[in-house]
Each structure stands twice: as structure tokens, then as C-alpha cells.
Amino acid sequence: MTEIGLKTKDEVLIPVRMLNEYRYCPRLAYMEFVDGEFVDNEHTVEGHRRHETVDVEKGKMPSPDELFGNMRARGVTLSSSEFRIISKLDIVDMGDDHVFPVEIKKGKGPEEGAWPADVVQIGAQIQILKDNGYECNEGYIYYSASNKKVKIEYNDDVLIELITAINGMQGIMNRELIPPPLRNSRKCEGCSLAVICLPDEINLLSERSDDEDIRCMYPARDDAHPLILQEQGSYLSKNGDMFTIKKRGQKIGEVRIFEISHVCLYGNAQISTQALSELLNRSIPVLYFSYGGWFKGYTYSLINKNVLLREKQFEVSRDMKRSLELSKEFIKGKIKNCRTMLRRNCNSECKAALNELGRSIKKIDRIKTMSSLLGVEGNAGRIYFGAFQKMMKNSLDQEFSFEGRNRRPPKTPVNALLSLSYSCLVKDLTVAALAIGLDPMEGFYHTSRYGRPALALDIMEEFRPIISDSVVITVINNEILSTEDFIFRGGACNLSSQGRKKFYAAYERRIGQKVKHPVFGYQVSYRRIMETQMRLVSRYLQGELERYIPFTTR
Ligand code: SF4
CATH class of the missing domain: 1.20.120.920 (CRISPR-associated endonuclease Cas1, C-terminal domain)
Incomplete structure (x- = not known):
């Protein structure tokens, strides 16, 4: 393996999705994998929706020497101990003596071929199948938005791209300093973590750029708002996707949960365990104040990132x-x-x-x-x-x-x-x-x-x-x-x-x-x-x- 340049192996298995992110932008991979950041935007929400069908484990995946006829398996999780990578493959199509992975993408592909980050991802999946004993020399990327299926042959170029991404990922996993933001890149405009990354702002403040045209890549206003309960004796409870506020058994208000940024409870305003649990699931903080407005404390889900x-x-x-x-x-x-x-x-x-x-x-x-x-x-x-x-x-x-x-x-x-x-x-x-x-x-x-x-x-x-x-x-x-x-x-x-x-x-x-x-x-x-x-x-x-x-x- 050293001839092709794979560096010393780390104990951690790198998810293949992260190699895709790394090829797209090393800073994005760092924020997701090292810092544990994740923010949904319209692209990721749509991506999850489309993935819901393929993520479900379905169909048999026989061992390499038991393959027979044409078969299809979905949501197959495999890893390579040699390359220290792991993946949940959307689809594995099988023939009598060979297999090939199919990766589903929600967006459009380029005019020709596939996006470089997707090539790394499918290359990693092919390598994983090989390391598990399957005959596999090609894979496919299906771009849903353009209804296009692109064939990727596993050649030396793809292998070098894959190894470069693995080495790069291992490099950033072991460093304390986050990789710098891309400069003036259009990639940032579709990036769900732009609001956390602040690419143009950080480039300007760290003097990596003197471009005065700073793009605002997040909504200027929040859609979510605080829910303030200061009516004494009011009670907040969960009802499906809604929160209901009652006082002496009478409903006095209702709000959709996704519209809440945080909940403030003043004095003896109360909350049900189910409502609290839902807020913890969604990482929405609950803050407690005395009746006079003295900030007493908060309840928040485990701080597991950063x-x-x-x-x-x-x-x-x-x-x-x-x-x-x-x-x-x-x-x-x-x-x-x-x-x-x-x-x-x-x-x-x-x-x-x-x-x-x-x-x-x-x-x-x-x-x-x-x-x-x-x-x-x-x-x-x-x-x-x-x-x-x-x-x-x-x-x-x-x-x-x-x-x-x-x-x-x-x-x-x-x-x-x-x-x-x-x-x-x-x-x-x-x-x-x-x-x-x-x-x-x-x-x-x-x-x-x-x-x-x-x-x-x-x-x-x-x-x-x-x-x-x-x-x-x-x-x-x-x-x-x-x-x-x-x-x-x-x-x-x-x-x-x-x-x-x-x-x-x-x-x-x-x-x-x-x-x-x-x-x-x-x-x-x-x-x-x-x-x-x-x-x-x-x-x-x-x-x-x-x-x-x-x-x-x-
Ligand atoms: S906003 Fe741009 S620089 Fe920042 S993580 Fe996303 S792609 Fe990378």
C-alpha cells in the first residue's frame, strides 16, 4: 500500500461521505467530522428525502463466492480495514461474478462526466467492495435532477484521487487548526455550513482577501423566534408537531415547534416532560427566569460537538x-x-x-x-x-x-x-x-x-x-x-x-x-x-x- 502513498493508518474509520466533503472543501469536512457541525439547507433536506428510500436496507448481498444472477441490494454498510474507510452504499447491483455500486445524487451532474467529489466517493465504494473480496472495477453515479447515470471506471487516476482524499482527511483529523475557507468560490453559495464557516468574512478579517464584496450567505433574519411564557400558571405541552399553551385548562395559544428558536419560562410558567424531551431532541434550549426576569438557568441537549x-x-x-x-x-x-x-x-x-x-x-x-x-x-x-x-x-x-x-x-x-x-x-x-x-x-x-x-x-x-x-x-x-x-x-x-x-x-x-x-x-x-x-x-x-x-x- 505504501507504493501508492496511503499514509500511516488512523484508528478511526473515515465515512466515505466525508471523503466527498473533503474533495469539495477540506474546511467543510473538518467542520462536519472534527467539530460535529451540521446544518440543513434546502439541498441537504432534499438529499435526505431522496436518500430515505435507498438508506433502507433491502435485498440480499451474498458473499463473493455465492453470487448468482442479477440481484440488487440497498443500504449496504461495508468497510475497508486496509483503507480505513466505511460506507453505506445506496445500491449494489450484482451479476454472476461481479458487483458495482450506484450512488444516488439529488442534484444535476456536470455537462460531461461526474463531479470530482462524487468520483472520489464512488471510487471509495469500489475499493471497499474489492477489499471485501468482490470483483468490482466500475461504479455509477445517478444524478436525479438531470436523470443521468454516469459510469466511473476504477483506474489509477481515481485511485490517486481517493488516496489523496484519505490522506488529506487523516491530516485534518489530527490538526487543531481548521483549514482556511475557499476564496470567492461558488461552492460556498450552495454550502449548508456557510452560516457557520463565514467564508468571505473570515477571509477578510484574516487578511487572506481584500475583496470588499462580502456575500451574505445566510438569511438576514431568522425564521425561528423565541417562545416566551410569562403568563403565571401557563403550561406548555406537546401536541403532534405543535406546542399548546394552556392556563387553567383553557387553550391560550399554539405554535409550530419548528418555528421556535428557544423557550423562556418566567416565574411559575410550566412545561410538560414530553415538550421538554422534544426540545432536547431538536437541540432547542429552554431558559428559566424568575418572575422578575432574573436569568436562573437553562436546559439543553448534551453539548456533543466542538x-x-x-x-x-x-x-x-x-x-x-x-x-x-x-x-x-x-x-x-x-x-x-x-x-x-x-x-x-x-x-x-x-x-x-x-x-x-x-x-x-x-x-x-x-x-x-x-x-x-x-x-x-x-x-x-x-x-x-x-x-x-x-x-x-x-x-x-x-x-x-x-x-x-x-x-x-x-x-x-x-x-x-x-x-x-x-x-x-x-x-x-x-x-x-x-x-x-x-x-x-x-x-x-x-x-x-x-x-x-x-x-x-x-x-x-x-x-x-x-x-x-x-x-x-x-x-x-x-x-x-x-x-x-x-x-x-x-x-x-x-x-x-x-x-x-x-x-x-x-x-x-x-x-x-x-x-x-x-x-x-x-x-x-x-x-x-x-x-x-x-x-x-x-x-x-x-x-x-x-x-x-x-x-x-x-
Ligand atoms: S462555505 Fe465555502 S469555504 Fe466554507 S465550508 Fe462551505 S464550501 Fe468550504
């Missing part, structure tokens, strides 16, 4: 130098966005605050310790909240006066709104961290401690002003809320159930709002931007990006 990423996360969180580098970017982003808020809402009245915040940003680059950074952040917070009242149009009204930040419990309506808004943001960033495979509890700026989603709090810094504070200013200035929406009890102030409902709607509108991305240039919702920033942190941790760039707006 093990190496979490190792890196813990490694960097223990590396003071790299943690400080990241933290400086979080705080720089936060202060820049605080300035943006003041400039947008009360430019002429807060020149002094704007100047002071500008000086704080400049100081950050020279900071050498975490405690100095905390000092700069604390001071910037005092300056910003000192000018906060000026952003409210009805700032002279007693009801929404703001004399400074207080919490646990908040004592005034503005503080109650800020606390609730920050809690919503922590929740969304916790969900984003879980989806990527990061540990939301392990941070770089915020120290990790029991029950504290430190990573979510870190990334939240740059979004506090432009999302949380912005929603608070909007609901006050647009008179979406009035004093009647607040409850005052024992010196504490909280929103009423009705007030919360209005607030959550305003918050969802804000994060669903599309903005032009300042670096990538495309239109995208704030929710997507939060996910993307979390991904950029992960790429920094994995060493793909030298620097994390916070999201800032002008």
Missing part, C-alpha cells in the same frame, strides 16, 4: 494575556457604542461626555492589567449613565427620571427596564454560545462563578448600549410604556405582566431589526450579528483570527 473549541476556550480563559486582549476589545466596543447612543440621542447636550468617552477608548490600548481595564470601564459607565437621562425625550417627567443605576432590586422604572433588558440580552447570548458549542459559563473578562454566564456577559458588553439601552430609550420616548405598567412594592420597582409583554415585543423588534453591517457591508438583523460575533470569538480562540473585532455602529 470539544476542541471548548478546550481552547478554557485554555484562553486561563491565559491572562489573551484574556486581556479579548476583554480590551469587548470594552472598546462597549464604550464606542455608548458614544454612538449619546451622539444619536443627545449630541449637542453631551459634548463633554462624548469627549471623555473618546479619551477612555484611547486609554484602552495602553492598558496592561485587567484591574486597569475594570477601572476604565467603571469610569466610562459613570460618564455614560451620567448623561443617560438626556437621551430620554420626556426626561423632565418625574416618572422616568434617572439618577443612576441601581439593581437587585431596581428601585425606579428606568432601572427596572434596564435590568430586564440586560437579562434578555444575556439570555440571547447564552443561546448563541450554546448553539456554537462554547461554554456560556466560562468567560474572559467576567470571572466564572456559580450560576454566572460569564461568556454571555463578556460578549454582551458591546451590545448593551445599542440593543438593551436602545430598547429602553425607545419604549420611554415612544411612550410604549407608562407608569401604569410598573409595580412599586417595598422600595422595589418591577414591570407588570402587561408591561413586560409590551417590553418583550419591543426587544424582539429591536433584535429583529436589520442594519448594514459596518465591516461586511450587507444588511443583517441584530440577532444574526450577535451570533456572528460569538462565532468570531470562537475563530479567535481556535487561532484562525489574530484579533477579535467587536461590533460597533456609527
Whole structure:
């Protein structure tokens, strides 16, 4: 085997489907096989549908010396110990003394022949059949969309392609750094993992490309939305593909499960075991809050992907130098966005605050310790909240006066709104961290401690002003809320159930709002931007990006 260049064999059997992915794009194979990422798009969903018939094991597959007449077997799983590969063959057609595999593809083939990645896949299947003692020198690829069957002869060229792919796969399985994205490739436009890979964005930020035309390869908005149960005594249960919400036995709502991004339960809102189990199956997080909006915890399926990423996360969180580098970017982003808020809402009245915040940003680059950074952040917070009242149009009204930040419990309506808004943001960033495979509890700026989603709090810094504070200013200035929406009890102030409902709607509108991305240039919702920033942190941790760039707006 060494004459044809197969490298030392790894213990792991490589699925032949991964060799196809590797030939298509090594980064795609890495994300699927090493990181365990998978996302369906219209191509993969259609592919699964077409495969449902051939994946079913059907028909006999006699041993090589028992072959007789024409036969067909479907869904046959075989492996090659020599090549360390394994495959579930769609179809194996048999004659008296030979066999040949048929691979079903849902798409169109090229004008002539087959796509190179498909040739590798069918070559691997032929090799597996040979290694199991069958006479096999050719195979077929059937392209459903063009109704075309292409014959592939197993010659030296195919063998070399196969060995190159196996060696390449073994190479990426043993490396920590993800292969770089393809450059300006049309392959990315049909790739289901483009939303995770961010090919053009990563190429731009890692200076592998100076192409300014960044393609947005994911929907600008999410189709799925959070399901928020804050009605006290409400109960969520599963009914087929739907979730039903009841209160005192009466149905008060219904939602299709696939439309849910995550579930939030406030106070004594409840959920059935069947509903919880369905959410776990679909990797949809359930988040729990106190009635007052304090984020208490979450239930999520086993985090079984991106093990190496979490190792890196813990490694960097223990590396003071790299943690400080990241933290400086979080705080720089936060202060820049605080300035943006003041400039947008009360430019002429807060020149002094704007100047002071500008000086704080400049100081950050020279900071050498975490405690100095905390000092700069604390001071910037005092300056910003000192000018906060000026952003409210009805700032002279007693009801929404703001004399400074207080919490646990908040004592005034503005503080109650800020606390609730920050809690919503922590929740969304916790969900984003879980989806990527990061540990939301392990941070770089915020120290990790029991029950504290430190990573979510870190990334939240740059979004506090432009999302949380912005929603608070909007609901006050647009008179979406009035004093009647607040409850005052024992010196504490909280929103009423009705007030919360209005607030959550305003918050969802804000994060669903599309903005032009300042670096990538495309239109995208704030929710997507939060996910993307979390991904950029992960790429920094994995060493793909030298620097994390916070999201800032002008
Ligand atoms: S988006 Fe492009 S670079 Fe990224 S994995 Fe897919 S094909 Fe490869």
C-alpha cells in the first residue's frame, strides 16, 4: 500500500461521505467530522428525502463466492480495514461474478462526466467492495435532477484521487487548526455550513482577501423566534408537531415547534416532560427566569460537538494575556457604542461626555492589567449613565427620571427596564454560545462563578448600549410604556405582566431589526450579528483570527 502513498493508518474509520466533503472543501469536512457541525439547507433536506428510500436496507448481498444472477441490494454498510474507510452504499447491483455500486445524487451532474467529489466517493465504494473480496472495477453515479447515470471506471487516476482524499482527511483529523475557507468560490453559495464557516468574512478579517464584496450567505433574519411564557400558571405541552399553551385548562395559544428558536419560562410558567424531551431532541434550549426576569438557568441537549473549541476556550480563559486582549476589545466596543447612543440621542447636550468617552477608548490600548481595564470601564459607565437621562425625550417627567443605576432590586422604572433588558440580552447570548458549542459559563473578562454566564456577559458588553439601552430609550420616548405598567412594592420597582409583554415585543423588534453591517457591508438583523460575533470569538480562540473585532455602529 505504501507504493501508492496511503499514509500511516488512523484508528478511526473515515465515512466515505466525508471523503466527498473533503474533495469539495477540506474546511467543510473538518467542520462536519472534527467539530460535529451540521446544518440543513434546502439541498441537504432534499438529499435526505431522496436518500430515505435507498438508506433502507433491502435485498440480499451474498458473499463473493455465492453470487448468482442479477440481484440488487440497498443500504449496504461495508468497510475497508486496509483503507480505513466505511460506507453505506445506496445500491449494489450484482451479476454472476461481479458487483458495482450506484450512488444516488439529488442534484444535476456536470455537462460531461461526474463531479470530482462524487468520483472520489464512488471510487471509495469500489475499493471497499474489492477489499471485501468482490470483483468490482466500475461504479455509477445517478444524478436525479438531470436523470443521468454516469459510469466511473476504477483506474489509477481515481485511485490517486481517493488516496489523496484519505490522506488529506487523516491530516485534518489530527490538526487543531481548521483549514482556511475557499476564496470567492461558488461552492460556498450552495454550502449548508456557510452560516457557520463565514467564508468571505473570515477571509477578510484574516487578511487572506481584500475583496470588499462580502456575500451574505445566510438569511438576514431568522425564521425561528423565541417562545416566551410569562403568563403565571401557563403550561406548555406537546401536541403532534405543535406546542399548546394552556392556563387553567383553557387553550391560550399554539405554535409550530419548528418555528421556535428557544423557550423562556418566567416565574411559575410550566412545561410538560414530553415538550421538554422534544426540545432536547431538536437541540432547542429552554431558559428559566424568575418572575422578575432574573436569568436562573437553562436546559439543553448534551453539548456533543466542538470539544476542541471548548478546550481552547478554557485554555484562553486561563491565559491572562489573551484574556486581556479579548476583554480590551469587548470594552472598546462597549464604550464606542455608548458614544454612538449619546451622539444619536443627545449630541449637542453631551459634548463633554462624548469627549471623555473618546479619551477612555484611547486609554484602552495602553492598558496592561485587567484591574486597569475594570477601572476604565467603571469610569466610562459613570460618564455614560451620567448623561443617560438626556437621551430620554420626556426626561423632565418625574416618572422616568434617572439618577443612576441601581439593581437587585431596581428601585425606579428606568432601572427596572434596564435590568430586564440586560437579562434578555444575556439570555440571547447564552443561546448563541450554546448553539456554537462554547461554554456560556466560562468567560474572559467576567470571572466564572456559580450560576454566572460569564461568556454571555463578556460578549454582551458591546451590545448593551445599542440593543438593551436602545430598547429602553425607545419604549420611554415612544411612550410604549407608562407608569401604569410598573409595580412599586417595598422600595422595589418591577414591570407588570402587561408591561413586560409590551417590553418583550419591543426587544424582539429591536433584535429583529436589520442594519448594514459596518465591516461586511450587507444588511443583517441584530440577532444574526450577535451570533456572528460569538462565532468570531470562537475563530479567535481556535487561532484562525489574530484579533477579535467587536461590533460597533456609527
Ligand atoms: S462555505 Fe465555502 S469555504 Fe466554507 S465550508 Fe462551505 S464550501 Fe468550504
